[in-house]
Amino acid sequence: QQQVKQSPQSLIVQKGGISIINCAYENTAFDYFPWYQQFPGKGPALLIAIRPDVSEKKEGRFTISFNKSAKQFSLHIMDSQPGDSATYFCAAWGGSGNTGKLIFGQGTTLQVKP
């Protein structure tokens, strides 16, 4: 199974709140799980990433939680700011060497209200 399922489709959070976006996958061969942030009219930009041998990774206000047994991972944005308003994509790296590629989730549109 090459799919990555992402929820919710959209999210509205008040400034200062916590934004949580969830993803699930089926293929246990996936070995790298990045989150990308996309602003309108721009390409996806790498935000933070994790490998399955780690349960949590934190970079500033952004944290990935990874549950290998459940095949789920989530992005937490602490102290959400209006500038965080964007579309967030989880992804998984499938394949190896020359045939590796990112498989994206459906995306979550985050709106942070002032």
Added chain:
Amino acid sequence: EPEVTQTPSHQVTQMGQEVILRCVPISNHLYFYWYRQILGQKVEFLVSFYNNEISEKSEIFDDQFSVERPDGSNFTLKIRSTKLEDSAMYFCASRPDPQKLFFGSGTQLSVL
């Protein structure tokens, strides 16, 4: 900071016409990709390219599509005979050996 550069940013074409989308990947990267994103939908893999040949392609990447690295810096996506359903944002991406993929800002293709 090095970045992936795509031109043009917008391309309007008539159905049945050929288009070439251009990309300059980051200079020391070895792997190159094209993805597309139909408005409001997820980013979809089209093709990967390494060592001057296609490594993998999706079912979207049919005979109407081709890729080329004509020189040491450019990477192009050609659509031979565009269809209405080809209208999308096309992203070029590149990576060094690890899995970190860097995306360009995209070319918005509109087929009329």
